[in-house]
Amino acid sequence: MTVRRRIGGTAIELEGPALGSCEADAVRYVLRDHLGSVDRLVNAQGAVPQSMSFAAWGVRRDPDDWTGLAEAAARSFDDCATRRGFTGHEMLDAVGAIHMNGRIYDPHLGRFLRADPFVQFPANLQSHNRYSYALNNPLSYTDPSGHFIFTLAGAFYAAAAKLGFTATVATLAAAGFGDALLHGASFQQALQAGFISGVTAGAFHGAGGLLGTHFGGTFAAGLSANGFALKVLVHGAVGGITSALGGGRFGHGFASGGFTALGSGLNNSRFVGGLGFSPLRVAIGAAIGGTASRITGGKFANGAITGAFSQALNQERQEEVRQSILDEIRQAVEDPPPFDREEDVAFFLHERLHLISELHGIEIGASTPSIR
Numbered sequence: 001m002t003v004r005r006r007i008g009g010t011a012i013e014l015e016g017p018a019l020g021s022c023e024a025d026a027v028r029y030v031l032r033d034h035l036g037s038v039d040r041l042v043n044a045q046g047a048v049p050q051s052m053s054f055a056a057w058g059v060r061r062d063p064d065d066w067t068g069l070a071e072a073a074a075r076s077f078d079d080c081a082t083r084r085g086f087t088g089h090e091m092l093d094a095v096g097a098i099h100m101n102g103r104i105y106d107p108h109l110g111r112f113l114r115a116d117p118f119v120q121f122p123a124n125l126q127s128h129n130r131y132s133y134a135l136n137n138p139l140s141y142t143d144p145s146g147h148f149i150f151t152l153a154g155a156f157y158a159a160a161a162k163l164g165f166t167a168t169v170a171t172l173a174a175a176g177f178g179d180a181l182l183h184g185a186s187f188q189q190a191l192q193a194g195f196i197s198g199v200t201a202g203a204f205h206g207a208g209g210l211l212g213t214h215f216g217g218t219f220a221a222g223l224s225a226n227g228f229a230l231k232v233l234v235h236g237a238v239g240g241i242t243s244a245l246g247g248g249r250f251g252h253g254f255a256s257g258g259f260t261a262l263g264s265g266l267n268n269s270r271f272v273g274g275l276g277f278s279p280l281r282v283a284i285g286a287a288i289g290g291t292a293s294r295i296t297g298g299k300f301a302n303g304a305i306t307g308a309f310s311q312a313l314n315q316e317r318q319e320e321v322r323q324s325i326l327d328e329i330r331q332a333v334e335d336p337p338p339f340d341r342e343e344d345v346a347f348f349l350h351e352r353l354h355l356i357s358e359l360h361g362i363e364i365g366a367s368t369p370s371i372r
Contacts (some may be wrong), residue, residue, distance in 0.1 A: 001016055002014055002015065002016030002017070002019055002022070002080065003015040003016060004081075004082070008249060008250065008251070009030065009088075009249045010029065010030055011027065011028065011029050011030065012027070012028045012029075012030065012041075012081055012082055013027050014026045014027070014028070014080070014081065019080045020078040020079075020080035021049045021050050021078050021080060021081070022049075022080040022081050026043065026081070027043065027044050028041040028042065028043060028049075028050075028081045028082070029041070029042040029043075029044075030082070030084075032088070035086075035087050035139075035142055036087045036088040036142060036297070037052070037054055037085060037086050037087050037088065038052050038082065038084055038085050038088070039051070039052060039053070040052075041081050041082070050078065050081065051063040051064075052085055053066060054085065054086045054107075055068070055107070056138050056139055057107050057108075057110040057133070057138050058086035058087070058098055058105065058107030058110075058138070059074075059107045059108060060074045060077060060085070060091075060093070071096075074093060074096065075093055075094055075096065076093070077091070077093045079091070079093065085098070086098055086107065087100075087142045087143070089101070089105075092104075096108060097113070100112075100143050103116070105133060105143070110132075110133055110136075110138070111131045111132060111133065112130075112131050112132075112133060113131075114131075115130035115131055116130040116131075151172065151175045151176055151179050151197055151305060153175065154171050154172045154174070154175030154176075154197075155172065155175075155201070155282070155308050155309055155312040155313060157171065158171050158172060158201070158312070158313060162317075162320055165202065165205055165206065168201050168202070168205050168313065169198045169199075169201050169202040169205070170198070171201075172197045172198055172200070172201035172309075172313075173194040173195065173197055173198030173201070174194065175194075175197060176193045176194040176195075176196060176197025176198065177190045177191065177193060177194030177197075178190075179193065179197075196242055196245050199242065199245070200238065200242040200306075200309055201309065201313055203238040203241075203242070204235070204238060204309050204310055204313040204314045205313045205314070205317065207231070207234050207235065207238065207314060211223060211227050211230065211231050211234070228265065231261050231264075231314075232258050232261045232262050233258070234261075235257040235258055235260065235261035235310050235314070236254040236255070236257045236258030236261070237254065237257075238257055238310075239253035239254055239255075239256050239257020239258065239260075239289075239306040239310065240252075240253040240254035240257065241253070242306070243256075243302065243306065249297075251296055252293045252296055252297065252302065252303065253293075253302075253303075253306055255292040255293060255295070255296045255303070256289035256290070256292050256293045256302070256303035256304075256306035256307050256310075257289070257306050257307070257310050258292075259288055259289065259291075259292035259307075260285045260288045260289045260292070260306070260307040260310040260311055261310060261314075261315075263284070263285065263288045264285070264310075264311065264314075264315045267281050267284050267285060267288070267311070267315070268281070268315060268319065269319050269322065272284065275319055275322050275323040275326060276319060276320055276323040277316050277319065277320055278316065278319065281311060281315070281316065281319075282308055282311050282312045282316065283308075284311070285307045285308055285310060285311025285312070285315070286304040286305075286307045286308040286311070287304070287307070288307050289303040289304055289305075289306045289307015289308065289310065290302075290303040290304035290307060291303070292307075293306070336348065
């Protein structure tokens with residue numbers, strides 16, 4: 001038996017007897033092309049024991065002359081080091097297909113074997129063929145790993161409906177479970193996806209409350225300078241860990257979560273939209289997360305999900321708190337209660353000034369003249 005250990009998606013450590021092109025206890029370093037397809041496997045001495053090449057639509061071919069492999073050779077391809085191949089997905093060589101997480105893809109047809117339940121780009125006619133691959137442009141695009149409509153909808157709902165911690169975790173866990181079932185996962189795999197989605201939601205939700213309570217300030221996003229720096233690191237760590245749990249790379253998730261948190265210094269109610277929940281800011285957060293993931297070599301869709309989670313379940317929750325505080329202050333000023341005692345005035349001022357202090361992250365004091 002051979003045990004494979006993947007190190008950050010760039011190295012593979014094999015523990016076991018010699019098999020195929022792999023010597024006993026081998027190490028392979030993975031080199032990829034611009035689409036993320038495996039191109040070369042390099043050993044510790046710098047030699048290239050195995051090369052791979054794929055035609056435009058993903059069919060294996062000879063890496064030397066680019067001629068198609070014979071059916072027998074393709075079905076018995078040496079996968080001792082890795083089963084990953086075209087665009088980094090799992091190659092099912094025995095049946096001539098590719099497992100793209102969400103659906104099974106036939107590279108000979110250039111089509112998925114199951115329809116996509118979500119039309120991602122309604123204005124693009126290529127997107128309306130739900131069996132097509134990468135908008136029929138396989139040299140420029142790749143297929144995102146899985147469908148995410150329920151997960152994103154759940155993040156929007158949890159933020160807009162001001163759900164508490166438990167309800168937020170439950171909602172996103174159910175959404176992740178539903179998305180996984182939609183794209184063909186088994187019941188066990190769907191449970192795992194739901195668990196990861198729930199943990200991600202809980203982490204982002206909890207981080208926002210803790211940072212807002214202990215590191216309030218006026219530097220950025222309602223936090224002090226130290227609090228904002230900690231927010232970027234925490235969001236990056238949460239994004240990276242959840243990405244790794246889902247089979248992706250820690251670095252891609254860290255970039256998505258961290259850069260989205262960094263962008264919240266400008267992507268907040270002072271510059272975009274207003275107080276309260278803003279779908280526009282969530283969309284901007286998703287775009288930041290997706291772009292950061294893409295720049296670092298990951299997939300835009302995966303980064304967009306992390307960015308949307310970070311913005312909707314953290315920053316937007318803080319914006320809703322600020323909105324509720326402002327509404328309470330406005331109501332108190334417009335309709336103050338009657339004062340019969342000096343203590344009533346002091347209590348009223350203390351409570352309202354405390355809310356203003358929380359809203360702006362500054363310390364405010366007041367003195368009251370004696371009422372006689």
